[in-house]
Amino acid sequence: MTQISASLVKELRERTGLGMMECKKALEEASGDIELAIDNLRKSGQAKAAKKAGNIAADGAIIIAQNGGKALLLEVNCQTDFVAKDENFTVFANKVAELALANNTTDVAQISALPYGDGASVEEARVALVQKIGENIQVRRAEIIEGANLASYRHGLRIGVVVSYEGGNDELGKSVAMQVAAFNPIAVDAEGVPADILARETDIITAKAKESGKPDNVVEKMITGGIQKYLNEVTLVNQPYVIDNEKKVGDVLKAQNAKVISFKRLEVGEGIEKKQEDFAAEVAAAQAAAKA
Structure with a gap:
């Protein structure tokens, strides 16, 4: 077996972001040829991503990208909130949102096929990120909203809102976006339900x-x-105003001669059933397997 130097392992780690043992194994299999090791890791990334795809990705982030009178909300999922805060995940999610907005698409299949850079598609970049981070990562859904006046608000990583409105001012628009984030209305008024x-x-x-x-x-x-x-x-206009519960949102809008045209709200993990972990059962199963 070819002797693999620590410096070679270090170089492969820096170029791939993978763990030390994975890099050492890849170099051994490639007889110390670092370029061949990288090619093999890229190929195996497909298999690794496929294995991770079975894991439930109910965490993640909502990204908001805006250009003039058009904004896009994007949900990108991962398995843990730790990864949702990871710089690699954040860079990927933000870039995908910008690409989707620039190409005016909310179709996940179309987004996945967009060129990401360095000759790779968004899907190929996603697979590489799964390999690097070690969690299932999915581009789940996107929404586009247009309007002359757009206000956005993001509550942490998990909730994103964009509101299209007329009249009023930027401060009012931001407060209405906060309202939608907090109270989750399903329509602007009764006619919209x-x-x-x-x-x-x-x-x-x-x-x-x-x-x-x-x-x-x-x-x-x-x-x-x-x-x-x-x-x-x-309904948004009938809810108590988040800043002053003595008033309704509709009254505040009327006082400032403003009107909400539409809004979009996304929350991480909506509709995804999380796996319920039974750690006692896991320990029991592990002990039973050890004795077998």
């Missing part, structure tokens, strides 16, 4: 009201009141 969602909530409210056993006229009032309460909770 999707019909299927309203119908489902109405059915639930109606069933509960009828179960009360009260007279029909009272049940009718309970249903009307319940629907209005629901709409107040989920």
Whole structure:
């Protein structure tokens, strides 16, 4: 077996970002040829990324990229919040967001095929990052919003909001974006609530009201009141203003002759079912395997 020097291992680590033992093994398999070792690692990156793809990536970051009257929100997932703060992950996520915005696309397949640089596509850069970091990383979804006035707000890494509005000023726009981040409305006003969602909530409210056993006229009032309460909770203009709970958002907008046209809000991990770890069971299984 070819003797591998520490300096050669160090050079391969600096060029690939991989661990010492992985670099040493790759150099041994390549008989000390560093360029061949790099080629082999790039090839094996596909297999390594495929193995990691089965791991649930429910953490990550929301990135906001903006150019003039157009903004894009992008969710890039990883497995842990530690990696979400890693510089390599951050550089990748921000660059992908800029590329998606520049190419005006929210389609993940199209984003993955975009040229990332150095002859690699976004997907190839993602695979290389999985190999380097050792976690499953996925470009999950993107949203684009346009408007003459755009306000954005990011709460930590996990929530991103962009609001399109008219009138008012930058300060108002930012506060409305914070409002959307905090209270998560589903529409600007009642007219914007999707019909299927309203119908489902109405059915639930109606069933509960009828179960009360009260007279029909009272049940009718309970249903009307319940629907209005629901709409107040989920529509932006009817929510209590995040900066002053004594006011509604709609009142604040009206006072400044402003209007919210639309908004987009993304939160990391929405709809992803995280794996529930049972460490006691893991330890028991490990002990059983050791005795076998």
